[in-house]
Amino acid sequence: MLHLRLITPPDRTDAVVRLIEETVGTAHLAVVPGAARNPVGDLVMVDVAREAGDELISELCDLGIDADGSIAVEDIDLSLSKRAEKAEEDAPGEGADAVLWEQLSDATHEESTLSVTYLAFITLATMIAACGVVLDNAILIVGAMAVGPEFGPLAGISTALVRRRPRLALRSLIALLVGFAVAMAVTVLFSLLMDALGLFTEAQLEADRPNTAFVYAPDAFSFVVAVLAGIAGTLSLTSAKSGLLVGVAISVTTVPAAANAAVALSYGDTSQTAGSTNQLLLNLAGIVLAGTLTLLTQKWLWRHFRPRT
Structure with a gap:
């Protein structure tokens, strides 16, 4: 109720x-x-x-x-x-199938605000992920995924496309692009500092990393997982089950890919930088596509199959 x-x-x-x-x-x-x-x-x-x-x-x-x-x-x-x-x-x-479009627009508008807090979370998440990729530590990668706030702007873009809200789309896109740009720039500096302290080495980055090598090697499964996560995340927002977003966040490699690209860039490794960037863009595109199609499907199903009184 x-x-x-x-x-x-x-x-x-x-x-x-x-x-x-x-x-x-x-x-x-x-x-x-x-x-x-x-x-x-x-x-x-x-x-x-x-x-x-x-x-x-x-x-x-x-x-x-x-x-x-x-x-x-x-x-x-x-x-x-x-x-x-x-x-x-x-x-x-059924209440679980109903979408409150004004509530969804308001929630995504708030989550896609380019604020100091948003920038802090996405930067900290990327720095944590940087430690994870260098150390090949899957736990740190999962932690970074959970901290990252990037699903808010991604959901905002999907909502804006379905509801035809260009201002929300622009706001979300700016938050997404500026957020990742700031996070990656700070992580490059962080990587250089860690290297100067002897905590990061290029040998660690170039070594075999069975737990984290996937972040710079995009494939078909990367897109499939992004699409599935986008569907799950959108359903969790529209059904008011926001707690499930944590599970969605640790399903895709947006923040870890950005982190690996930043660390690789600090060492001049263009191959890993390009691979990680492609992974990042692939995941972002998959989530937005899946979110948009999910909202359109929900709208169509509710309109055509909702019982009438």
């Missing part, structure tokens, strides 16, 4: 209440006239089944509530109510 908290202009409160009452899958409607002060308006609260949420939110936006009032949406972790159970039973479709 979702909880909607609305601030409605007084002249549109009756229309909002009527819309909610006509929406199958709602419960616990409460109206407090004149309660809102900024902006001035009435407070309307209602619980709605997730599968009915996107349509209701869309119609509220059509009434201009998002422009002249406010629409706040929260997930309800626990609701002990027979009315809530009946609302979920009456709502057409």
Whole structure:
């Protein structure tokens, strides 16, 4: 279930209440006239089944509530109510299959913001991965994958393509490109420092690395895994199971490939630099492609196979 908290202009409160009452899958409607002060308006609260949420939110936006009032949406972790159970039973479709497009756009917009925190995480992840590739340590590679925040901008690009939001696409692309550029540049300097301290050596990079050699040797499986991870990541976002993103993050070699490219560049190894860069681009393309196709498929399935009341 979702909880909607609305601030409605007084002249549109009756229309909002009527819309909610006509929406199958709602419960616990409460109206407090004149309660809102900024902006001035009435407070309307209602619980709605997730599968009915996107349509209701869309119609509220059509009434201009998002422009002249406010629409706040929260997930309800626990609701002990027979009315809530009946609302979920009456709502057409399954909540796990429903996509809240406004929520998805808002989440990817936030995750694709080029902030100091984002740059810090992607840089730290790349530096950890650099240690992993030089030491041929799979544990460090997995740790770096889990720390990396790059799935946010990738999901943002997919969402923007499906929803035709060019500003979100540009924002996500900038975060992705600038993030990796900064992370790789800092990792080159980090590699040079570690070499000066005797902690990194070119011999380690050029030696056989059975655990991490895959990061600079892209093949068909690299793209296949990226596509599968992109599908899983997108499903975890749209079904509100964001905890699964950790599993997605450690499935693809974006950050390790960037790290290996940076270390190889610091030693002038153009072969590994090129191979790692190709691995990175292949994975990024696979995730975006899979994410976009997954969202389009979800949209089509929900439109054509959702049960009607």
